[in-house]
Amino acid sequence: MIPTDAPQIDILTISSAVLMIATFGVVVRRGFMDWLRAYRYQTMALSGVTAIIAYMTGIWEIYIAAALTLIIKAVAIPRVLLRVTSQVKFVARYELNPYISVRLSAIISALLVALAYFLTQQVPFRSDQILRAYLPVSLSLLFIGMFTMVNRRVALNQIVGLLIIENGLFLFATALTHGISLIIEIGVFIDILVGVIISAALMTRISHTFDNLNVDNLEHLRDDKEE
Amino acid sequence: MIQQLAASTGFSIIIVTLLLTPLAALVSTTLAGKKRNIETITAVSTFFILIQGIILVAAVISEKTVTAFNGIFYVDAFSAVILLPISLVGFVAALYSINYIGRQYNNGFMDHKQLVRYYQEFNLFIFTMLLVPVSNNLGLMWVAIEATTLVSVLLIMLYVKEDAIEAAWKYLIVATVGLSFAFFGITFFYYANTNVAASDLGDGWNWTTMLSNAKLFDPTVVKIAFIFILVGYGTKAGLAPMHTWLPDAHSEAPTPVSALLSGVLLNCAIYAIVRFHIISSNAIGSLFSSQLLIMLGVVSIGIAAASIYFQRDMKRMLAYSSVEHMGIVAFAIGTGGLIGVYGAMLHIINHAITKPLMFFASGTISQKFETKAMRHIRGVITVMPATGALFLLGGLAIAGMPPFNIFLSEFLILSSGFNSGQFIASSLVLLFLTVIFAGFTGHLVRMVFGTPRREMKKGDLGKFAVIPMIILVVLALILGVYVPEPLQILARGVSTIINQGDLPK
Numbered sequence: 227m228i229p230t231d232a233p234q235i236d237i238l239t240i241s242s243a244v245l246m247i248a249t250f251g252v253v254v255r256r257g258f259m260d261w262l263r264a265y266r267y268q269t270m271a272l273s274g275v276t277a278i279i280a281y282m283t284g285i286w287e288i289y290i291a292a293a294l295t296l297i298i299k300a301v302a303i304p305r306v307l308l309r310v311t312s313q314v315k316f317v318a319r320y321e322l323n324p325y326i327s328v329r330l331s332a333i334i335s336a337l338l339v340a341l342a343y344f345l346t347q348q349v350p351f352r353s354d355q356i357l358r359a360y361l362p363v364s365l366s367l368l369f370i371g372m373f374t375m376v377n378r379r380v381a382l383n384q385i386v387g388l389l390i391i392e393n394g395l396f397l398f399a400t401a402l403t404h405g406i407s408l409i410i411e412i413g414v415f416i417d418i419l420v421g422v423i424i425s426a427a428l429m430t431r432i433s434h435t436f437d438n439l440n441v442d443n444l445e446h447l448r449d450d451k452e453e
Numbered sequence: 454m455i456q457q458l459a460a461s462t463g464f465s466i467i468i469v470t471l472l473l474t475p476l477a478a479l480v481s482t483t484l485a486g487k488k489r490n491i492e493t494i495t496a497v498s499t500f501f502i503l504i505q506g507i508i509l510v511a512a513v514i515s516e517k518t519v520t521a522f523n524g525i526f527y528v529d530a531f532s533a534v535i536l537l538p539i540s541l542v543g544f545v546a547a548l549y550s551i552n553y554i555g556r557q558y559n560n561g562f563m564d565h566k567q568l569v570r571y572y573q574e575f576n577l578f579i580f581t582m583l584l585v586p587v588s589n590n591l592g593l594m595w596v597a598i599e600a601t602t603l604v605s606v607l608l609i610m611l612y613v614k615e616d617a618i619e620a621a622w623k624y625l626i627v628a629t630v631g632l633s634f635a636f637f638g639i640t641f642f643y644y645a646n647t648n649v650a651a652s653d654l655g656d657g658w659n660w661t662t663m664l665s666n667a668k669l670f671d672p673t674v675v676k677i678a679f680i681f682i683l684v685g686y687g688t689k690a691g692l693a694p695m696h697t698w699l700p701d702a703h704s705e706a707p708t709p710v711s712a713l714l715s716g717v718l719l720n721c722a723i724y725a726i727v728r729f730h731i732i733s734s735n736a737i738g739s740l741f742s743s744q745l746l747i748m749l750g751v752v753s754i755g756i757a758a759a760s761i762y763f764q765r766d767m768k769r770m771l772a773y774s775s776v777e778h779m780g781i782v783a784f785a786i787g788t789g790g791l792i793g794v795y796g797a798m799l800h801i802i803n804h805a806i807t808k809p810l811m812f813f814a815s816g817t818i819s820q821k822f823e824t825k826a827m828r829h830i831r832g833v834i835t836v837m838p839a840t841g842a843l844f845l846l847g848g849l850a851i852a853g854m855p856p857f858n859i860f861l862s863e864f865l866i867l868s869s870g871f872n873s874g875q876f877i878a879s880s881l882v883l884l885f886l887t888v889i890f891a892g893f894t895g896h897l898v899r900m901v902f903g904t905p906r907r908e909m910k911k912g913d914l915g916k917f918a919v920i921p922m923i924i925l926v927v928l929a930l931i932l933g934v935y936v937p938e939p940l941q942i943l944a945r946g947v948s949t950i951i952n953q954g955d956l957p958k
Contacts, residue, residue: 350673352648368637372630384626391633399640403647406592406640407658413596414636420603425625428610431618444619447701 238359241278245271245363245397246339249370252390253335254328258311261386262304269300272393279356279400287408288400295396298415303389303422310426311382313433325377338369351402360401367394379440381432385425392418464512465521468528468587471505474498475580482572488558488565491572492551499540499547502579506540509533514942520589524659527589530946534798535586535724538805542716543579545921546709549813550575552917553708556820563611571611571707578604578713585721591639592658594725595632598689601718602628609706620698620705627698628689635685635725641678642732645670660728667735675736682729683745690722692783693753696776700760703772704825708816711768712809715775720801723782730786731951739789746787751878751885753780758885762892767815767825770896771808774851777889778804784882785866788873791948796865798944803858803932807851810925814844817918818900821909827896832905837913841901843922848897850929852890858932 248271251264273296280288326334342365351357367390375387396414399406432444478498485491510533512519519528528536550572558568581604584597602625610621646657649669656662688695703711726746733742757777764770778800785797817840818833819825834841850857863886870879913919936944 349677350671351644368633375626375630381622388626388629391630395633395636398637402640402644406643407656410590410592410596410658413593414599417596417599417603421599421625421629424603424606425622428606428618428622428625431610431613432622435613435615435618444622447616447619447623447705 237278238355241271241275242359242363245275246366249367249390250332250335252374252386253331253370256328258380258382258386261383262307265386265389266300266304268390268393269295272397273300275360275397276400279360279404282356283404285404287411288404290408291396291400291411294411294415298419299389299393302419306422306426307382307385310429313430325379331373331377334373335370338373339366342366342369356401356404360397364394364398364401367391367397381429381440385422385429388425389418389422464509464516464519465526467505467509467512468519468521468526471502471509472580472583472587474501474505475576475583479573479576479580482569482576488555488568491569492555495547495572495576496544496551498576499544499579502583503540503544506536510537510939510943513946514939517946524589524656524661526587527659527661528587529950530943531724531727531798531950532586533943534801534947535720536583538720538802539579539582539586539717542713542805542809543582545809545813545924546712547575548917549712549816549921550709552915553813553816553820555917556914557707567611571608574604574608574611575709578608578710582713582717582721586724589660590656590658591642591660591663591728595636595639598635598686598721598725599629599632601721602632602689605702605706605710605714605718608710609702611707612705614705616701617705620701624698624702627695631685631688631695633685634681634688638678638681638683638685638729641674641681642670642729645674645678645736660732663732664735667732670732670736672737675733676741679729679733679742679745683726683742683749686722686725686729687749690719690726690779690783691753691776692749692779693756693776696753696756699776700769700772703775704766704768708812708819711771711816712812715772715812716805716809719775719779720805723779723786723801726783727786727951734951743787743789746783747875747878750780750782750784750787751881753777753783754882754885754889758888758892761889761896764892764896765827767819767827767830767896767900768812769825770827770893771811771815774811774889774893775804775808777885778808781863781866781882784878785869786951788866788870788875788879789952790869790873791945791952792865793869793873794948794951795944796862796869798947799932799936799940800859800862800866802940803862803929804851806925806928806932807847807857807859810843810847810922810929811851813918813922813925814840814847817914818844821914827900829906830900831903833901836905836909836911839913839919840922843919843926845897845901846926847922847929848893848901850926850933852893852897853886854890854894856930856933858929861933861936 248264248268252261255261273292276288276292276295280292343362346362371387371390371394375384478494481494482491485494513528513530513533554571557563581597581600585594588594606621606625609617643657646663646666649666691699703714706714730742754777757773760773761770782797782800785793821837822830833844850859853859853863867879
């Protein structure tokens with residue numbers, strides 16, 4: 227049973243705020259290194275949040291999920307991505323020319339967070355401290371991740387956007403179901419790790435073929451054109 | 454009791470060996486070394502998979518459902534309809550690979566390392582696809598479907614070509630984002646399930662558990678969940694407007710892989726959608742999910758019609774034809790009823806027979822003519838008589854010409870559409886199908902007949918390029934005039950599952 231006394235609710239509020247701040251770090255920065263660092267902070271915050279959920283529900287499996295998050299997403303995946311950046315040219319590491327300016331991006335992301343809070347109130351979820359605190363945050367991660375993916379031109383940054391979506395997915399699943407079963411979690415983690423490794427391999431190829439990592443290069447395949 | 458136990462362990466063994474065969478092939482292709490050995494291993498293992506698939510389907514026909522390992526694996530008539538094409542197309546694609554990939558290797562388009570990687574990934578791809586219809590746990594099914602994406606991205610990026618890299622990148626990004634949506638949907642369903650499961654019914658992620666609890670689900674949650682599922686798995690299934698990755702990926706992949714992607718993989722995603730459609734129908738009535746399926750189906754067929762009509766690239770045309778056929782299946786499931794579902798199941802099988810045939814033929818043709826642009830391909834039948842004839846037959850079949858199999862299922866589906874009162878949607882489908890027929894056969898006839906643009910050496914490209922196509926064309930003709938008894942039983946079984954949603958005892 228989940229206790230509802232005040233101190234823990236404070237922890238919930240504070241931890242979700244930490245998570246949101248880490249997420250905005252991704253939105254407002256240009257350099258890929260800053261992105262990666264922000265993503266790592268976000269993942270560490272997520273791991274902490276998972277541990278809080280584990281403590282409050284008393285389900286030991288969630289501790290394992292928290293540990294896996296820390297090992298795979300905060301250590302292994304940034305390392306894979308760092309290796310790719312060391313192989314591509316300097317130019318590719320900076321998002322000089324996003325489709326929407328950084329300042330406007332921050333405002334749009336804030337609106338997306340508001341939207342997430344509004345939407346979660348429309349659904350009749352059971353009343354539960356964990357749900358109330360983390361569900362809007364997880365939806366915000368989904369929205370912001372999607373927004374950053376379509377907004378950036380550099381392939382590396384698209385992958386970080388995808389990873390933010392995955393973080394949102396993980397938080398959503400953990401908060402809503404109080405721990406998805408361990409075997410599924412491990413499967414999902416393996417999928418994410420393999421996906422990042424494959425995308426790293428692809429990015430190396432893109433950088434070798436096109437000399438940079440802009441996705442603008444990848445607009446060759448169309449219906450109205452012949453080889 | 455003892456008999457039951459013996460039967461159930463027997464089925465467990467079949468499912469396990471079915472899943473272990475491609476893994477064993479993966480290991481032995483790694484160790485084999487020589488090209489010839491690798492090809493033989495893959496052909497033999499896929500043949501074993503075909504045999505085991507048929508045994509499993511026979512077991513499903515006699516027992517209705519086969520479960521193994523405490524309900525981790527669950528195979529019913531619907532799974533069987535998906536399993537059958539995987540094992541069949543896997544086998545013919547392995548045969549076709551011997552010629553196609555062998556030729557690419559001999560022409561220097563790939564080195565030995567890439568050849569070994571191709572066959573490893575081919576076997577792994579078969580494994581991940583087999584995992585989808587046999588798993589009862591919907592979370593693990595998601596993991597398997599995401600794994601199919603990852604393995605097929607590896608197969609597409611096998612060639613170090615710009616276009617292949619672009620297609621692989623788009624596919625990876627779009628499909629992974631889509632599947633994240635699907636996972637949100639699954640989590641919603643699980644949440645709905647845990648909220649009502651008072652007694653311990655086993656794993657809440659299992660399809661069987663969800664279905665038996667579905668009547669008590671919260672309607673709002675189910676609606677949101679199904680929309681997430683439809684967008685997510687719909688992306689993977691290539692339903693418009695989420696189909697953008699599909700023409701690129703399917704046209705840039707190596708030809709045997711295109712056949713697997715189009716003929717089989719899309720079915721797996723449709724399978725997942727329909728499983729949740731059943732749960733949603735049981736929870737809130739079928740109207741909500743049916744309407745959505747019909748809408749997406751009609752949009753898919755319409756977009757495919759326009760794209761096929763103005764298409765210039767042969768393999769892209771076939772890819773859009775897959776969008777069309779997945780749209781037809783979604784439409785058929787949406788209209789429902791005995792005939793609608795029966796037609797949908799036949800259509801899944803028919804499409805899985807005909808589309809690989811077309812991809813095989815187009816792969817051989819593009820190897821011979823060294824282009825995929827339809828403008829430059831003329832007089833296929835004079836240059837390569839066998840391939841040209843099979844290409845023509847397959848093209849007529851896939852466009853929906855009688856007496857081929859696709860005509861039969863499309864006819865059933867349309868009549869079900871009109872019977873169920875979906876006049877506007879059904880008329881639109883009929884109109885789009887006419888446009889597709891005109892466009893497709895127009896392109897086809899121009900490619901098959903006429904005189905070749907340049908002097909070419911006559912002759913087909915080896916027996917392994919032709920045999921798989923002959924197998925498929927014979928099946929297409931047989932299924933056009935006569936549906937065998939076992940298939941009828943299966944399709945009717947699925948109708949019961951979808952329309953009544955009852956768990957077979």
